[in-house]
Amino acid sequence: MSELLPKGLEDAFLSAAAELGMCSAAWLFVREAEAEGKDYLMALRDALGRTFPVLDAVAGARLEGAEVPALDAVALDTALEGIRRVVVVGVEAAQLDALVARRGTRKLALLTEAALATDWKRVLANFSGAVEAVDLATFQGWAGPRSALLTFAYGVSGESTHVAPVWLRVAGTDVRTQFGALIAWDVLGLPMFVYPRWLVEVPTSTFTHLLP
Amino acid sequence: MRSPQVTARAMFANVLGLTLGRAQECPTMANVVGPLLHQVAAHGQDVPGKWHSRAMPPRLPSHHRLPSSAVAGFIDPRALGELVGPLVGKTGGVDFLVRCLVGEGPVHHRGANWVLLTLLGQAAKAAGATLAPPAETLDVPLRLPPHLTHDEDEQNYPLGLTLKPLERLANRNSREFEAMVDCLTDGPPQHVVANMAMVALLGALLDALEQA
Numbered sequence: 001m002s003e004l005l006p007k008g009l010e011d012a013f014l015s016a017a018a019e020l021g022m023c024s025a026a027w028l029f030v031r032e033a034e035a036e037g038k039d040y041l042m043a044l045r046d047a048l049g050r051t052f053p054v055l056d057a058v059a060g061a062r063l064e065g066a067e068v069p070a071l072d073a074v075a076l077d078t079a080l081e082g083i084r085r086v087v088v089v090g091v092e093a094a095q096l097d098a099l100v101a102r103r104g105t106r107k108l109a110l111l112t113e114a115a116l117a118t119d120w121k122r123v124l125a126n127f128s129g130a131v132e133a134v135d136l137a138t139f140q141g142w143a144g145p146r147s148a149l150l151t152f153a154y155g156v157s158g159e160s161t162h163v164a165p166v167w168l169r170v171a172g173t174d175v176r177t178q179f180g181a182l183i184a185w186d187v188l189g190l191p192m193f194v195y196p197r198w199l200v201e202v203p204t205s206t207f208t209h210l211l212p
Numbered sequence: 213m214r215s216p217q218v219t220a221r222a223m224f225a226n227v228l229g230l231t232l233g234r235a236q237e238c239p240t241m242a243n244v245v246g247p248l249l250h251q252v253a254a255h256g257q258d259v260p261g262k263w264h265s266r267a268m269p270p271r272l273p274s275h276h277r278l279p280s281s282a283v284a285g286f287i288d289p290r291a292l293g294e295l296v297g298p299l300v301g302k303t304g305g306v307d308f309l310v311r312c313l314v315g316e317g318p319v320h321h322r323g324a325n326w327v328l329l330t331l332l333g334q335a336a337k338a339a340g341a342t343l344a345p346p347a348e349t350l351d352v353p354l355r356l357p358p359h360l361t362h363d364e365d366e367q368n369y370p371l372g373l374t375l376k377p378l379e380r381l382a383n384r385n386s387r388e389f390e391a392m393v394d395c396l397t398d399g400p401p402q403h404v405v406a407n408m409a410m411v412a413l414l415g416a417l418l419d420a421l422e423q424a
Contacts, residue, residue, distance in 0.1 A: 140360045144354065144367045146305070147366065177312050177355075177400075
């Protein structure tokens with residue numbers, strides 16, 4: 001770890017990623033690091049990039065001048081047209097905030113399963129009751145032709161993308177035909193440079209909609 | 213040895229071929245659908261040859277062994293959506309139905325669904341049938357774990373089971389009628405949705421033939 005960086009930064013990022021999502025936490029840390037200077041941002045990438053490939057990609061993109069990807073509200077509304085209930089698989093705070101803000105009468109649920117040690121009560125408390133909790137035993141109670149499963153994807157490369165491993169536990173062959181839409185929301189918008197640990201590769205054809 | 217399921221499918225395809233052949237002179241039928249129909253019908257025939265030939269689906273004599281990608285290469289989801297769409301009406305959910313029919317499950321089911329439904333659509337069209345939402349349908353629930361089926365309004369397929377055609381086979385209040393409904397609505401989505409679409413199309417076809 002560079003002498004520029006405080007101790008415990010890896011644990012801090014891990015905690016943030018567990019409750020904000022890898023991409024949302026990455027942009028938060030990158031902005032904070034950049035405020036200390038470009039050297040600090042480069043040190044952050046060197047220190048944590050191999051462990052956290054989404055952070056590596058975001059830091060690399062920011063060093064080349066990239067901005068936080070803008071939310072494509074039109075694409076989101078198009079994908080969710082006619083959808084009354086959404087079960088979100090995975091956490092990305094910025095996108096969850098957008099979903100809540102645009103939900104209207106649509107009901108939202110968050111699957112409380114993740115590879116990281118997430119404090120789900122604290123995560124859900126951010127949404128003031130607008131998002132309900134479901135788990136692997138109960139999420140199919142939200143199934144229906146006008147229901148959607150939505151997860152977050154991290155970059156698209158050719159015909160594949162990366163998602164949280166819990167997606168594979170959710171979207172089995174039985175479940176796929178219980179939900180009207182299977183949506184991936186590409187929150188990273190660029191390919192990862194290092195091995196994408198924490199995530200799994202799936203074909204983009206897995207989804208009925210791929211949001212930019 | 214023919215399985216009952218394969219024999220029934222072959223007979224169904226043969227009857228469809230007769231119906232179509234009498235209804236119209238169709239070059240597309242002869243050049244494109246005809247060989248496919250022949251192939252489906254051939255499922256019920258014993259194939260002489262080595263053991264590995266018997267283990268595989270029978271093929272037309274002049275054809276090479278089909279790669280798996282080619283098995284579904286003829287499927288046109290858009291055309292199927294245009295066929296099924298009028299049956300669903302304004303309630304929506306056609307994309308979901310089409311995905312259940314030809315986008316999920318074993319590839320041979322996808323192909324068979326497309327062939328049989330397309331032929332049925334051609335037969336209905338040739339007979340002058342008007343495709344519209346059936347007057348009376350039975351809601352068919354998604355195949356969910358029983359303890360999670362608590363929201364019946366949201367957990368049915370967008371297309372229900374058309375009841376009128378079944379009255380040609382059994383009295384509405386009979387045990388036989390109830391059993392027919394049970395057989396047609398049980399099973400994985402690629403079967404159930406295909407059953408509902410076929411019964412609706414057959415109902416429209418039979419009504420049109422009677423009125424002609």
